[in-house]
Amino acid sequence: MNLKIALGVIIQFFLSISYAKETQTFSDKWAVHIEGGERVARSLAEKHGFTYLGKIMDDIYHFQHRQVAKRSTSASSHHHTHLVKEPQVKWLEQQVVKKRVKRNVQFNDPYWNRMWYLNRNDLELTMNVIPAWENGFSGKGVVVTILDDGIEKDHPDLEKNYDSEASYDVNGNDDDPQPRYDFSNENRHGTRCAGEVAASSNNNVCSVGIAYDANIGGVRMLDGDVTDAVEATSLSLRRDHIDIYSASWGPDDDGRTVDGPATLAKKAFKDGVSKGRQGLGSIFVWASGNGGRDDDSCNCDGYTNSIYTLSISSTTESGNIPWYSEACSSTLATTYSSGSGNERQIVTTDLRKACTESHTGTSASAPLAAGICALALQANPNLSWRDLQHIVVMTAKPHKLRAGDWTTNGVGRKVSHSFGYGLMDASAMASMAKNWTSVPKQLICEIPVPKSNRAITARNTITVSIRTDACFGTAHHVRYLEHVQAKITLSSEHRGAIQIFLTSPSGTRSTLLAKRARDTSKDGFGDWAFMTTHNWGENAEGKWTLEVENSDAMPAELKGFTLVLHGTSQHPLSNYNDSQKSSGCTDGMYALGSDCLETCPGGYYPSTSTRNNTNGTLQLVCKVCNVSCQTCSGPTPQQCLTCHKNYIQSKGACVPLRERPMSYIEPKVIWMVAIAILFCVSSIVLFLLIFFLFQAYSNGYLFWRNRKANGVDAAKGEYRGLKTGNSDKSLLDSETEDDLDDTSGRV
Secondary structure (H helix, E strand, O other): OHHHHHHHHHHHHHHHHHHHHHHOEEEEEEEEEEOOOHHHHHHHHHHOOEEEEEEEEOOEEEEEEOOOOOEEOOOOHHHOOOHHHOOOEEEEEEEEEOOOOOOOOOOOOOOHHHOOOOOOOOHHHOOOHHHHHHOOOOOOOOEEEEEEEOOOOOOOOOOOOEOHHHOEEOOOOEOOOOOOOOOOOHHHHHHHHHHHHHOOOOOOOOOOOOOOOOEEEEEEOOOOOOOHHHHHHHHHOOOOOOOEEEEOOOOOOOOOOOEOOOHHHHHHHHHHHHHOHHHOOOEEEEEOOOOHHHOOOHHHEOOOOOOOEEEEEEEOOOOOOOOOOOOOOOOOEEEEOOOOOOOOOEEEEEOOOEEEEEEOOHHHHHHHHHHHHHHHHHHOOOOOHHHHHHHHHHHOEOOOOOOOOOEEOOOOOEEEOOOEOOEOOHHHHHHHHHOOOOOOOOEEEEEEOOOOOEEEOOOEEEEEEEEEOOOOOOOOOOOEEEEEEEEEEEEEOOHHHEEEEEEOOOOOEEEEEOOOOOOOOOOOEEEEEEEEOOOOOOEOOEEEEEEEEEOOOOOEEEEEEEEEEEEEOOOOOHHHHHOEOOOOOOOOOEEEEOEEEOOOOOOEEEEEEOOOOOOOOOEEEEEEOOOOEEEEOOOOHHHEEEEOOOEEEEOOEEEEHHHOOHHHOOHHHHHHHHHHHHHHHHHHHHHHHHHHHHHHHHOOOOOOOOHHHHOOEOOOOEEOOEOOOOOOOOOOOOOOHHHHHHHOOOO
16 A cells, blocks of 8 residues: 555646746856856857856856757757766856746726726836835825815725824814715715725726725714814824814905915914924825816815815816816926816716716825825835925926916926926835935025015006015025025905016916906905016026016005025935945945945936945946936936926937927027028029010010010900900909808807
8 A cells, every 4th residue: 555655646746847948948048157257257158159148247147049949848868978077167058938928907996997097007107106016115104194074984995904093083073084974975076085095996896996905094083164273273183193184165256255274274284293203293185176168276275275185186188187186386297187078087886885987176186195195104204395396396297288378497497387307106106215315404495575565557567676685695595405495475356367477587477366347346465475486496686577567557565575595405316316225235336225226327426425325435436427418427407318398409418398498409400590591582583584574575574575475465355364344243252251150160
């Protein structure tokens, strides 16, 4: 019996070996361990009929044999019989082709394939969430709370990630944020926003949240009277536990309201960024507003207009400005949402344990941004609230977002009042966050402008200019800008007729306030802090110009203007550029954040630094290129090797494609254009000369032509070829009313 068992085991063993051999695929390449260096390896390869392919790692080399099939089910040991006998050869192995598959993201959630804003083939119109997931970022360990009308905590797509510690019912003064149900499902807003952030993945339910492993909470605070105390309580809830607060609400978007946080809510914001997350600062993500149809401005909304909030606008799936979108200078970036009737909307969880494909407006954009921020915080939990804003600005993509007001600011970044710095990029944010070193301390330079009290006559514009050193020589000196505020006190008989613009020393012109046709208020503005993000990274020092335009028939008056500059005295990226671990990298390796790389990636150039190096010796580091460079050899625009899209390389510098000055055009190109223009003009002149010669000849005005033949034939009463009678119909009929029918109703 034992002999049979032993025999069976032996047979099974040899069968398994046979099966393994049958399923293996051998290549025509070998890995060979050779002592003596590369020269010996090359010599041995040539001696035994192999091709030397290169070095794999220390003393291990890659050989190829031309007489061996690229793929074979049997080994070719006879080709290396003599090679293995060489004394320098310690070991060799014919390489086996292994089956490897890409780990593509695919979920079993039934609505996953309908989430068009995550499944996009257009790489320039994608938020790059899937690559962030593939790199291991899913929001795990990050806590997000939705400030709204409650959250359906037992929704099957939310219950796994629901966090009771991040939830509260301010309206009912208890710990249960469950929405109040009614026949119209009025209180569905918060549940929809929550699903965008943290709906569970691969549970066969509904959709997938951008941060599908994040903790999600909800604060029920909009289903009742909203007071300053209600807002402050919501914004302050467990600020050491909650990382991100997402809000998709604000004052009425009616095009006539000017309102914002009151005393307690203002304090809650300030305390949040100074005390929240153990001093790193709470992250407040805010929807920019849906008042586009009423020509509203989100700079009249004190929540989106705050430096403490990350204000998010919307774009449609086609990259257009939605009809509801508000344009203003405080918007930082954009995510997707709904558009016109034929464009798709946002997929998420819905009230009564349901799902929806109909979430709309900037209400849907802010939670998507909150989810992306959660991925970045997972990559680096030590990001401050300002670090995150810097990362958003640096990684947002303006490409293919259609707006007529895109401009390039003083540091080469595209920015728009409708889209901020562009579409958020989750993968780029998480990658940058991973290696980020916190920016220097925030400094504030406040400059009251003397003699700013000015009358603004009817249909007139005034300008107020100020030259500033940005508090140079003081502890408040701002060299590199972040947020800029213009505190304005102004009286007007028709507030909606006022427009306000601010131009920086770099020439960037922000629209602080556009006309609002529905705003007929006589209240004016009382020390209202209009904010712009468009000067991010610019030099604060120089001439600032405020323009106030009054298009009303009644006069207005500028009563006060204070310029407030927020930023740093040191370059905010100086630490990030040189950041590396104190232990350094091995010889020949470049430090980038906590990584040691053989070469610097795109957007960085190789350099040296002694920063964080205790012995003072130089170490190799990767430093960031100028914003206009895709690849570079140094930090200036003149050291670009290749340019980012929408920039063009000329004389060693990358300049904006649409704003390329004539001085950057190559002389050769100018000459070619000049020759082409000269050729065109000469051709036209020659054609006209020949034409007039033929005309003169045919009419007998040339000396060799008989003039009489071209005169009036009195017997027939006509010029040759042109009848003189009045009975002919005119060659040019007037346009009839029917001709204009097709233009009716066009905009």
